[in-house]
Amino acid sequence: MTSTIFFQQLINAISLGxxxxxxxxxxxxxxxxxxxxxxxxxxxxxxxxxVAIYMGALTVFPWYLSFPAAIxxxxxxxxxxxxxxxxxxxxxxxxxLLISAIGASFLMQNLALVIIGGVPKAFPRPEVFDRVITLxxxxxxxxxxxxxxITIILLLGLLFIVYRTKVGKAMxxxxxxxxxxxxxxxxxxxxxxxxxxxxxxxxxxxGLMWAMRFPQVNPFMGVFPGLKxxxxxxxxGIGNIVGAVIGGFILGLxxxxxxxxxxxxxxxxxxxxxxxxxxxxxxxxxxxxxxPITDKS
Amino acid sequence: MLDVHELHVYxxxxxxxxxxxxxxxxxxxxxxxxxxxxxxxxxxxxxxGLVKPQKGHIRFKGEDLTRLSTHQIIRKGMGISPEGRRVxxxxxxxxxxxxxxxxxxxxxxxxxxxxxxxxxxxLREREGQLxxxxxxxxxxxVALGRALMSKPRLLLLDEPSLGLAPLVVEEVFRIIQTIxxxxxxxxxxxxxxxxxxxxxxxxxxxxxxxxxxxxxxxxLLQDDRVRHAYLGE
Numbered sequence: 356m357t358s359t360i361f362f363q364q365l366i367n368a369i370s371l372g373x374x375x376x377x378x379x380x381x382x383x384x385x386x387x388x389x390x391x392x393x394x395x396x397x398x399x400x401x402x403x404x405x406v407a408i409y410m411g412a413l414t415v416f417p418w419y420l421s422f423p424a425a426i427x428x429x430x431x432x433x434x435x436x437x438x439x440x441x442x443x444x445x446x447x448x449x450x451x452l453l454i455s456a457i458g459a460s461f462l463m464q465n466l467a468l469v470i471i472g473g474v475p476k477a478f479p480r481p482e483v484f485d486r487v488i489t490l491x492x493x494x495x496x497x498x499x500x501x502x503x504x505i506t507i508i509l510l511l512g513l514l515f516i517v518y519r520t521k522v523g524k525a526m527x528x529x530x531x532x533x534x535x536x537x538x539x540x541x542x543x544x545x546x547x548x549x550x551x552x553x554x555x556x557x558x559x560x561x562g563l564m565w566a567m568r569f570p571q572v573n574p575f576m577g578v579f580p581g582l583k584x585x586x587x588x589x590x591x592g593i594g595n596i597v598g599a600v601i602g603g604f605i606l607g608l609x610x611x612x613x614x615x616x617x618x619x620x621x622x623x624x625x626x627x628x629x630x631x632x633x634x635x636x637x638x639x640x641x642x643x644x645x646x647p648i649t650d651k652s
Numbered sequence: 653m654l655d656v657h658e659l660h661v662y663x664x665x666x667x668x669x670x671x672x673x674x675x676x677x678x679x680x681x682x683x684x685x686x687x688x689x690x691x692x693x694x695x696x697x698x699x700x701g702l703v704k705p706q707k708g709h710i711r712f713k714g715e716d717l718t719r720l721s722t723h724q725i726i727r728k729g730m731g732i733s734p735e736g737r738r739v740x741x742x743x744x745x746x747x748x749x750x751x752x753x754x755x756x757x758x759x760x761x762x763x764x765x766x767x768x769x770x771x772x773x774x775l776r777e778r779e780g781q782l783x784x785x786x787x788x789x790x791x792x793x794v795a796l797g798r799a800l801m802s803k804p805r806l807l808l809l810d811e812p813s814l815g816l817a818p819l820v821v822e823e824v825f826r827i828i829q830t831i832x833x834x835x836x837x838x839x840x841x842x843x844x845x846x847x848x849x850x851x852x853x854x855x856x857x858x859x860x861x862x863x864x865x866x867x868x869x870x871x872l873l874q875d876d877r878v879r880h881a882y883l884g885e
Contacts, residue, residue: 521750521754524743524747524750524751525751525754527740527742527743527747528740528743528751531740531741531742532738532740534702534734534738535734535738535740536751537702537721537722537723537726538700538702538722538726538732538734538738539726539751539752539754539798539802540723540726540727540754540755540802541723541751541754542721542723543723
């Protein structure tokens with residue numbers, strides 16, 4: 356393999372990994388506060404992509420309006436998801452929440468199937484992201500450069516919110532102890548809604564970049580990136596935001612580089628993520644950056 | 653200021669509070685004593701809305717609280733140091749205090765912070781430390797300080813002496829008295845009847861979900877039944 360191809364693959368891998376990481380943040384945040392694997396999280400990618408397509412199709416909106424609108428709409432959908440599927444089960448056993456999450460995921464996929472139909476739609480890639488540049492003799496699509504940069508910026512913004520603002524402090528408090536957080540006069544439901552909003556907007560950003568990378572949008576497009584991102588969150592240590600991004604990078608790098616070095620394994624690409632998951636669960640169940648598991652009472 | 657009337661609380665089929673009543677007047681220290689399982693904590697939990705009473709009412713400054721949720725009740729002007737301290741171990745001491753002052757302005761925060769630090773100089777030294785690394789007594793100070801950060805009209809303390817060394821218990825009660833002298837009204841739930849009665853203006857003795865005895869603190873300290881049942885004489 357020549358160094359140019361390697362370099363190209365490396366950028367490709369970092370870009371894919373950062374996408375996984377972006378989506379994984381949402382899993383990890385919701386898990387941190389509710390101890391719930393939000394299986395409907397992946398479907399938010401699909402929602403964001405469709406909103407952007409339909410807003411773009413009205414042609415009045417350029418991408419720099421339709422993308423933020425899609426992100427905002429997905430954030431609100433995340434809040435509604437919590438309100439409808441999880442909040443009524445706040446005091447229920449955790450397994451009920453999990454089942455509700457799976458139900459919400461199926462509902463979103465099938466609603467999309469009924470309303471929009473199963474035929475994949477092309478995602479219009481804005482020209483800004485479509486350009487190709489040459490870097491050290493390697494031709495690279497700018498999207499692959501922008502994706503990790505956007506991810507890092509969003510990650511830093513999120514860390515600022517979580518560690519430097521009042522609501523972030525309330526989120527960290529609620530993740531340890533709902534009752535005492537309420538006793539501080541804090542509306543825990545509002546804090547949870549905020550968590551869903553933030554996680555969902557990041558999923559939407561990931562969904563739009565995913566749709567630009569693989570510009571075929573269908574009602575089930577969120578399933579695989581959702582699963583991979585979930586694995587990334589577990590690998591990084593579920594509940595840990597930075598861990599989620601690191602897990603994403605590990606997954607992206609592993610998938611692409613294995614295929615690059617051992618092309619015979621190309622068909623097993625998707626299996627790689629699951630092998631990693633099994634290994635992590637066997638040998639380091641709390642993930643790379645995870646804290647020892649303490650049960651929240 | 654606080655008026656609890658005929659309070660009944662059930663946990664499933666268990667009748668935990670069977671018509672508890674109590675009054676806390678402005679400026680007082682009122683204590684609620686009783687053995688384990690007498691219903692002290694249930695009464696406190698009902699006041700702050702963590703459990704909903706089936707019957708009875710709770711009035712704070714004349715307003716009925718029974719339909720409000722916990723965070724709304726707290727914002728009416730209460731501060732609480734819950735049973736078992738329940739500090740946020742994963743947050744620093746300063747962050748714990750900031751959460752106590754969640755709805756305060758920056759100016760009020762600075763003022764309250766100074767006051768809390770003057771009461772507990774140790775907390776200033778430990779400001780940046782994770783609360784989980786502190787000793788039990790220091791964590792109790794964080795819990796008390798956190799409860800004071802919201803400038804509460806009424807301070808609710810649930811067993812602040814639990815699990816502390818005798819010397820530290822003395823210090824905690826001395827500080828509770830200081831806080832009261834500086835104007836806060838206090839409802840103190842305690843198992844340490846002796847210490848609680850000696851600083852209380854008024855006291856209620858709870859047994860199996862009922863108030864079986866009430867009176868001024870000093871008066872109850874002399875009462876034979878109290879001495880017998882709670883002071884081991």
